[in-house]
Amino acid sequence: GQSLEQPSEVTAVEGAIVQINCTYQTSGFYGLSWYQQHDGGAPTFLSYNALDGLEETGRFSSFLSRSDSYGYLLLQELQMKDSASYFCAVRDNAGNMLTFGGGTRLMVKP
Amino acid sequence: EPEVTQTPSHQVTQMGQEVILRCVPISNHLYFYWYRQILGQKVEFLVSFYNNEISEKSEIFDDQFSVERPDGSNFTLKIRSTKLEDSAMYFCASSMTEVNYGYTFGSGTRLTVV
Numbered sequence: 273g274q275s276l277e278q279p280s281e282v283t284a285v286e287g288a289i290v291q292i293n294c295t296y297q298t299s300g301f302y303g304l305s306w307y308q309q310h311d312g313g314a315p316t317f318l319s320y321n322a323l324d325g326l327e328e329t330g331r332f333s334s335f336l337s338r339s340d341s342y343g344y345l346l347l348q349e350l351q352m353k354d355s356a357s358y359f360c361a362v363r364d365n366a367g368n369m370l371t372f373g374g375g376t377r378l379m380v381k382p
Numbered sequence: 383e384p385e386v387t388q389t390p391s392h393q394v395t396q397m398g399q400e401v402i403l404r405c406v407p408i409s410n411h412l413y414f415y416w417y418r419q420i421l422g423q424k425v426e427f428l429v430s431f432y433n434n435e436i437s438e439k440s441e442i443f444d445d446q447f448s449v450e451r452p453d454g455s456n457f458t459l460k461i462r463s464t465k466l467e468d469s470a471m472y473f474c475a476s477s478m479t480e481v482n483y484g485y486t487f488g489s490g491t492r493l494t495v496v
Contacts, residue, residue, distance in 0.1 A: 305484065307425075314473060315425060317484030359425060367438045368413050368477065370485075372425040 274298045276360055276373035283379045284350055292345045292376045294360035302363040304336050304343045305370060310356045318345070318358075347378070355380045384408040386488035388474050394494045395464055403459045403491045405474030413477045414457045415485065416449065418442070418470040425473070431457065464495045 276296045284290040294304065303322040307315040319327055321336035321343060333346040347354055357377050361370040387406040395401050407414050416428040429439045429449055436449065448460045457476075461468055471492050475485040 314487035314489045315485075316487070320484060361425075368415070368430050368432075369427050369438045369440075371427065374424045 274362065274364060274371045276362060276371065278358075278360055278373045278376045280374065281377045281379070283381065285381050286350055286352060288350050289346065289348045290350060290378065292347075292358050292360075292378070294343050294345075294373055296341050296343075296360070296362050296373075298341075298362050298364040298371065300364045301338060301341075302365065304334075305361045305363070306332075306334050306345045307359045307361060307372075308356050309359065309375070315359060350380045352380050352382070354378060384486070386474055386476055386486050388472075388488035388491050390491060391489070392492045392494070394496060397466060397495055398463050401461050401464055401493065403461075403472050403474075403493070405457045405459070405488055406455050407457055407474065407476030408478075408486055409455070411476035411478050411486070413437075413479070414451070415475040415477075416459045417473045417475060417487075419473065419490075420470045428459070461493075464493075466495050469493060469495045 278294050303320055305320045306318040308318055309315045319334040321334050324336055326333055326335045331348045336343040357375040359372050359375045361372045389404045414431040417425050419425045427440045428443045430437045446462045450458050471490045473490045474488040477485045
């Protein structure tokens with residue numbers, strides 16, 4: 273079966289850098305996505321990595337190592353509004369279905 | 383910015399009743415999805431829909447569930463006979479092409495089965 277592991281909770285201070293890790297075990301692999309979800313809100317797409325390496329989008333970067341079945345989301349210059357849950361999600365076949373991890377709750381403190 | 387619209391935002395229904403959750407995907411998107419999230423848990427895939435037919439479905443999406451695109455804009459999820467364990471937030475999503483460009487999720491329908 274499929275499994276994705278993420279830390280359940282991370283705490284950091286405003287202005288700091290935080291890394292949220294995701295390891296996966298899936299029958300196939302086409303790509304790793306990251307989504308942000310504020311309490312009571314809908315998941316919002318952040319990034320997608322299909323190839324190894326780092327993708328940067330503003331303050332957020334996402335990294336993938338397919339040989340290690342591992343990726344991470346890096347958030348820089350943390351702001352209070354970054355307090356949310358962050359989900360990694362794997363596309364494990366040629367279709368468009370995503371399998372989500374359990375989510376990491378990020379708390380940013382002043 | 384284009385949005386995926388879901389109605390209603392909250393639905394309370396009695397066990398055994400049928401419910402229909404409605405979604406209006408982004409107009410030029412081709413792929414449509416339903417996911418659900420039980421409170422405090424991860425987002426789970428239910429079904430994907432493309433070219434007027436189901437393209438993938440999960441084990442959760444059993445005979446009690448069905449989807450329809452009755453016209454050019456709406457995309458519905460029907461649960462025929464609701465169970466207590468169907469209580470969850472149901473998210474509709476759409477995407478232009480493949481998932482690497484990301485889904486756009488709607489704000490969800492909170493379904494409570496009593």
